[in-house]
Amino acid sequence: MAVIDRTDAPFDLDVGDFYDQYRMMFLIRRFEEAAERQYKAARIGGYCHLSSGQEAATVGAVSALAEDDLLITGYRCHGFALARGVPPEAVMAELFGRAHGCAHGRGGSMHLLDVSRGYYGGWGIVAGQLPIATGMALSLVRQGKEQAVLCELGDGAVNMGAWHESLNLAAVWNLPVVFMVVNNLYGMGTSVDRASAEPDIFKRAGAYRIEGERVDGDDLEEVEWATARLLRAAREERKPAVLEALTYRYRGHSVADAGLAYRTRDEIDERRLQDPLVRTRESLEARGVPPEGLDALEAEVEAEVEAAVVYAEGDAAPSVDQLAAGVYAAGSEEQFERMRPGSPAGEEELVFAGGLGR
């Protein structure tokens, strides 16, 4: 574990910020619990990857982003979307596959996004987002912008070729991107020790001569400070970096996985003793925030999550007439006109009638 010199912190958190961050962590926890219930009630389909236990890593890192910095993640992305400010209603509606979901009901749990907040999506193929993050950083450089990209990935992604290729490109081109490895110790059911020849993932940055740092991912401040420092170096000095946040996911890989085939219940219980929510709350109380205020906050967040579920339930399904919306850019209709004669049933009815490019 890298020892963080707290006197070197890039800024001082005031209690107000800290309070808001705790609120967000608590919101993510309750949101994930609600998502699991709704999945089991068959109101959410597909894959549903929960992040309970990882709230400090998520909120700490996102808090360090400047307003115009960019974010891109893998598929365990509910918490990142919420932390970046996507309203819980829009995230829950997406999980329900509804028209006012943040991806219009077309992406679901794995493909949340909000371009207005600089969140360029949850991506479903392991490590697929890394080269894309690199390209986003390249674009920032080309446009002369002093912004950075935070690219989240899981520990399972670091043995893909795309990891190596992206880190190398980012390093040789001096791109403003921080690759944040959320190391929850298991890539699906395979522990980091079984999957990685160098399980100290942050050390791999050395192979590209860029900075690598490991933090206690359950310590909100430590995550935020380290992320802030690395993002600042990316923005101001165009230095890419690897940040490894050690954390733990309480639930299985997805809701369909009980999460007990490859780890023990004791291990999970032991990790719960260091729950980032409890730690953060204790820290707030130690700074003089009265417990009653925190209790009230928790009740408020629970109501907010419940309201998101009610909103999602009441939202309309996307129109089937719009099946082909977005597949091609507006104005492409004419290019496809001459493909129609004799086209097979699937295409004829659903692509051409479905409205290209809307």
Add this chain to the structure above:
Amino acid sequence: MSGSSVAAAPAPASGVETMTYREALRLAMRQEMERDERVFVMGEEVGLFDGSYKVTAGLMDEFGPDRVRDTPISEEGFVGAGVGAAMLGERPIVEIMTLNFLLVAMDQVVNHAAKIGAMFGGEVRCPLVIRTPNGAGNQLTAQHSQSFDGWFAGTPGLKVVAPANPADAKGLLKAAIRDDDPVLVIENLPIYKEKGEVDLDPDLVAPIGRAAVAREGSDLTVVAHSFATVRALKVAEKLAAEKGVSLEVVDLRSLRPLDVETIAASVAKTSRVLCVEEGWPSYGVTAEIAARIQHACFDDLDAPVERLGMAEVPLPYAKELELAAMPTEDRIERAALQVLELVR
């Protein structure tokens, strides 16, 4: 290839048992691993986790972590490792969690495995098996719902099989393992739980390159593979019962090599044909079948060859949209009646 490593054949099991498609695949692997020490399995979560879709459940306990090998998430790496091991005479079975993830290893499959026999003048072979499911319909969205069967079947040097029932799952996987060329075995998520009768005989293999007439009929031929066959058979039963229409269903089983003879014999009998697939029809499996049929059966046809597949969109998440995009039984039924000119 040395035969010395082939173990003595175990006492032949006999009889027929009802089992799921998933269990039939497992039986095929177990039998071939018992028969031939060169056979080993590797892939993500195949061992300790019992397989992402539980196809390899119990095999690590039975054969040990050397022969049932968990891999990191590194598709290009371990598919390529399968190629290398196969070149030295091993019989690797590489499991890819879904066909969508095989795209990450496309270079090793298409640019390497498929080229070895020809490019090196037949000096070395690559008896590799890649097993992977495709399948849409569970709201898995755009990156996890695709059927690229046609891409692989269009690649010289590869063989591609796609069983639609448990008996063929066992027979074709065994044939793939024993084959001296790289074979892609395309499985299917919705069929994993389907049950059927399977002959336990360890020496029974299904020949690669042979289609099957899965249901005899006289009015219309439906050509399909994998899950589309399951759907087509249900539609055939329904139309027989409700409209007195007789559909013949040809289950391709093998996409490359392709059994044009069986297709053509059926079309010669019925004179009308609907080709169905779960993938996108443009440049797809049904495109190839239609081309073959117009050439082989030009004088037999009473109606244009029709095709039905996935709507040509990246599959959306919302259930309503997903259903609207898929070649469902309702849509197969309507397309069949259109070819029969019973509806407009």
